[in-house]
Amino acid sequence: MARLVAGVTTSHVPAIGAAIDLGKADTPYWQPLFKGYEPSKKWIAEQEPDVIILVYNDHASAFSLEIIPTFALGCAAEFPPADEGWGPRKVPVVKGHPELAWHIAQSVILDEFDLTIVNNMAVDHGLTVPLSLLFGQPQEWPCQVIPLAVNVVQYPPPTGNRCYNFGKAIRKAVDSFDKDLKVMIFGTGGMSHQLQGPRAGLINREWDTAFLNDLVKDPRKLAKMPHLEYVREAGSEGIELVMWLIMRGALDEKVREIYRFYHVPASNTAVGHIILENET
Amino acid sequence: MTTPDPFDDIPGTTLFDAQRSRQGYHLNMFCMSLMKAENRTAFKADEAAYLQKFPMTPEQRDAVLKRDWNTMIRQGGNIYFLAKLFSTDGLSFQHVAALMTGSTQEQYAQMMLEGGRPVDGNRSKSEWKDRG
Numbered sequence: 001m002a003r004l005v006a007g008v009t010t011s012h013v014p015a016i017g018a019a020i021d022l023g024k025a026d027t028p029y030w031q032p033l034f035k036g037y038e039p040s041k042k043w044i045a046e047q048e049p050d051v052i053i054l055v056y057n058d059h060a061s062a063f064s065l066e067i068i069p070t071f072a073l074g075c076a077a078e079f080p081p082a083d084e085g086w087g088p089r090k091v092p093v094v095k096g097h098p099e100l101a102w103h104i105a106q107s108v109i110l111d112e113f114d115l116t117i118v119n120n121m122a123v124d125h126g127l128t129v130p131l132s133l134l135f136g137q138p139q140e141w142p143c144q145v146i147p148l149a150v151n152v153v154q155y156p157p158p159t160g161n162r163c164y165n166f167g168k169a170i171r172k173a174v175d176s177f178d179k180d181l182k183v184m185i186f187g188t189g190g191m192s193h194q195l196q197g198p199r200a201g202l203i204n205r206e207w208d209t210a211f212l213n214d215l216v217k218d219p220r221k222l223a224k225m226p227h228l229e230y231v232r233e234a235g236s237e238g239i240e241l242v243m244w245l246i247m248r249g250a251l252d253e254k255v256r257e258i259y260r261f262y263h264v265p266a267s268n269t270a271v272g273h274i275i276l277e278n279e280t
Numbered sequence: 281m282t283t284p285d286p287f288d289d290i291p292g293t294t295l296f297d298a299q300r301s302r303q304g305y306h307l308n309m310f311c312m313s314l315m316k317a318e319n320r321t322a323f324k325a326d327e328a329a330y331l332q333k334f335p336m337t338p339e340q341r342d343a344v345l346k347r348d349w350n351t352m353i354r355q356g357g358n359i360y361f362l363a364k365l366f367s368t369d370g371l372s373f374q375h376v377a378a379l380m381t382g383s384t385q386e387q388y389a390q391m392m393l394e395g396g397r398p399v400d401g402n403r404s405k406s407e408w409k410d411r412g
Contacts, residue, residue: 015372060360064312065305083315085367153360155297192396196359197350199292200377201388203396228286232403236293237359265392267374 002100002177006047006277007247007255008040009187009215010133012056014125015267017089020132033271036261037133040275043258044134049184051097051144053104053170054127055246056188057152059084061124068154069116071166074123074147075101082122091128091137097144100177104146107173113166123147130188133273152189152240156227160242164223167249174250187247189240191262192233193269202235203270208262211241212274216257219248237269252278291408292381296358304356310334310344311361314368323368349380 061082081088194202258275323330343351378388
């Protein structure tokens with residue numbers, strides 16, 4: 001049977017991708033950030049996951065305002081990097097896992113999570129930057145990836161509670177997949193940041209730290225947090241953090257915290273990263 | 281909406297809600313068109329003519345031509361769509377964020393290096409009264 005062994009959260013700032021792609025990772029500005037991911041790269045290389053379910057948001061790349069799915073699951077065999085206005089990132093094409101993806105779609109829809117099935121989708125920095133942070137610059141990504149795009153651009157995004165329960169439904173789907181696969185789930189985006197308007201540049205380290213603590217020990221409390229608190233305390237784009245609750249919902253109630261990293265700034269953003277393993 | 285929107289109390293912040301999405305649809309779809317290299321070339325060759333292809337308001341077109349980012353946001357532009365426009369200009373999120381806050385690039389970069397804009401004093405419009 002498929003086993004969901006671990007969850008990873010990380011920010012997905014586009015400037016991080018640009019720093020990697022343009023060979024700036026060793027500069028004084030970026031070096032502390034990449035150093036913070038070294039233990040994670042080592043950890044995931046040892047873990048060798050077969051499939052990653054990668055929760056992220058599309059930034060007006062695959063989805064414009066024409067169609068705005070709240071939850072969209074990538075069921076295709078591959079997903080090309082998107083051209084976000086400066087040409088596609090020169091990273092490998094993302095290979096999907098159609099069989100598991102379709103199984104998840106079927107299972108969660110019958111569980112009343114009416115997601116959108118996507119068979120043709122370019123993936124932007126929201127998905128490729130987390131892969132770069134964990135795997136560096138390989139010729140091919142070392143595992144298959146199932147993209148799960150969540151709308152956090154058009155208000156309202158799904159509630160934290162919906163995301164948390166959706167994570168639980170995903171877990172049930174993975175547990176019932178009849179193939180021996182080692183599966184991980186990534187929740188990406190955040191932490192505190194605001195990219196727009198006169199309040200741009202907002203960072204809230206104290207709030208982010210409390211969020212990380214609760215993510216590990218009291219996710220049900222986080223699931224009750226209203227959107228207003230995210231926007232006020234963590235900035236207009238801090239609302240991306242609801243996606244981390246999908247990751248958390250898919251893990252056991254009790255988890256082991258393997259690693260944590262927090263760094264300010266990456267461009268306009270507070271970078272948060274945590275690795276959690278199921279105890280079972 | 282008839283009840284006061286609590287999001288409106290957050291200073292210097294525009295929520296991309298239903299109303300803004302309707303207002304900014306064509307502005308954002310113009311930005312979206314810049315994801316294609318040939319459209320970027322056409323836009324750069326004659327910006328005003330290219331904008332005529334999209335049924336935007338005169339104010340929206342004017343804000344695009346002037347690269348007035350705060351006005352574009354007020355007119356329903358969403359930052360991730362506007363990113364296609366400033367990427368076409370070769371600008372970064374940080375560069376445009378600095379412009380929107382009225383800081384110089386140096387001041388803004390320094391603020392971020394020092395831990396960003398603090399949340400204290402920036403939670404409610406009542407704390408921004410002195411800013412006029």
